[in-house]
Amino acid sequence: MLIELKNITKKFDKQTAVKDLNMKIEKGSITMFIGPSGCGKTTTLKMINRLIEPTSGDILIHGKSVVDMEAVKLRRSIGYVIQEIGLFPHFSVYENIAVVPRLLNWEEKRIKERVDELLHLVTLDPSYAQKYPMQLSGGEQQRVGLARALAADPEILLMDEPFGAIDPINRLKLHDSFLEIQEEIKKTIIFVTHDINEAIKLGDKIAIMNKGTLVQYDETDEILHNPKNEFVENLLGRDRSLKALSLEKTKGFVTHEGYVITGPNDDQGSLREKMKKTRSEQAFILDENGRLLGRKILVTKKTGKQEMIQDSNPVVVDRNNNLVEALSKMLESGEHQLPVVSGRGKFMGVINLSHIFAEVTAAEAKNTIKGA
Ligand SMILES: Nc1ncnc2c1ncn2[C@@H]1O[C@H](COP(=O)(O)OP(=O)(O)OP(=O)(O)O)[C@@H](O)[C@H]1O
Numbered sequence: 001m002l003i004e005l006k007n008i009t010k011k012f013d014k015q016t017a018v019k020d021l022n023m024k025i026e027k028g029s030i031t032m033f034i035g036p037s038g039c040g041k042t043t044t045l046k047m048i049n050r051l052i053e054p055t056s057g058d059i060l061i062h063g064k065s066v067v068d069m070e071a072v073k074l075r076r077s078i079g080y081v082i083q084e085i086g087l088f089p090h091f092s093v094y095e096n097i098a099v100v101p102r103l104l105n106w107e108e109k110r111i112k113e114r115v116d117e118l119l120h121l122v123t124l125d126p127s128y129a130q131k132y133p134m135q136l137s138g139g140e141q142q143r144v145g146l147a148r149a150l151a152a153d154p155e156i157l158l159m160d161e162p163f164g165a166i167d168p169i170n171r172l173k174l175h176d177s178f179l180e181i182q183e184e185i186k187k188t189i190i191f192v193t194h195d196i197n198e199a200i201k202l203g204d205k206i207a208i209m210n211k212g213t214l215v216q217y218d219e220t221d222e223i224l225h226n227p228k229n230e231f232v233e234n235l236l237g238r239d240r241s242l243k244a245l246s247l248e249k250t251k252g253f254v255t256h257e258g259y260v261i262t263g264p265n266d267d268q269g270s271l272r273e274k275m276k277k278t279r280s281e282q283a284f285i286l287d288e289n290g291r292l293l294g295r296k297i298l299v300t301k302k303t304g305k306q307e308m309i310q311d312s313n314p315v316v317v318d319r320n321n322n323l324v325e326a327l328s329k330m331l332e333s334g335e336h337q338l339p340v341v342s343g344r345g346k347f348m349g350v351i352n353l354s355h356i357f358a359e360v361t362a363a364e365a366k367n368t369i370k371g372a
């Protein structure tokens, strides 16, 4: 157990913002806090890094009370991404990311290496180091905010509605790269959101708050299948079984059949033979690093003659996309088999419509049995 909140209460004057909160947070997990405005999410987050002191109760990190730690030191060891991105506008991207390492008196060489490493991690080009926040899109600024919070390699990351100000399409992209980054860094993340879909997509566990109290705190799957009361049911909405489907990631459904792999300069004739032999409709073209460059499709013309067509911009599914996202890409593109790629464009295999349907049917059956 990395973080433990014990009977935490916070009162502002007469108002109780957080009431007798108890929870344990595991190392390396993502915990999502969700609940109506004013229910105490930000207050809870700020008590963990002691920007706010609890009125009563205790917070332990690694079994040690945070009250016994020096507040400034504690805060430097916890990454914090705030509600509005909060980059310093007159600092370059480099200087923004370097803030905490500088406070910690790192050598400039070490800082530079760290900035390069973090820009790579959040998939921003190294040339971004010299740009200023206003020259970046909202999503790019958010990536810099994340890089800044990770600069001194903190064990814990607190994120307060980090993607709140970003439009839904870019938010989806950020989610995928966020999960990709977490796979690499495995931090203990506490993440506040207003968006139930975001909570379901990103969270290992969800903590639902209302009026300063914890209503339900469980694994995401458990919350979806066994909401504790009406408040949680309403929060989840009516399309729970579809939401349950969104718990399944594409990467769990990747298969390696029904297609062939080819290089950019491979011989057409033998490729055609290979596709016929394996009954494959598509061949994916990969570069020497395994990145997807495009695909070739074998189409049968009206005359019965087969022809190979090249498509250099195929629709792809990110391996961290959930099944609802993968399904909607299939419906939009009219394809029943799509290539799956990693965040850095590496080809992982394919996902098939029939496999998604099998999963939908299973989920429906599960809910029907429950409802009966
Ligand atoms: N410094 C403060 N002084 C007095 N009251 C405060 C202070 N900070 C927060 N509160 C009150 O405590 C309650 C919880 O606030 P908090 O910021 O934790 O809510 P929240 O769940 O983060 O809301 P939102 O979703 O709008 O960000 C609110 O009623 C708020 O008005």
Ligand SMILES: [Mg+2]
Pocket: 041, 042, 043, 083, 160
């Ligand atoms: Mg808040």
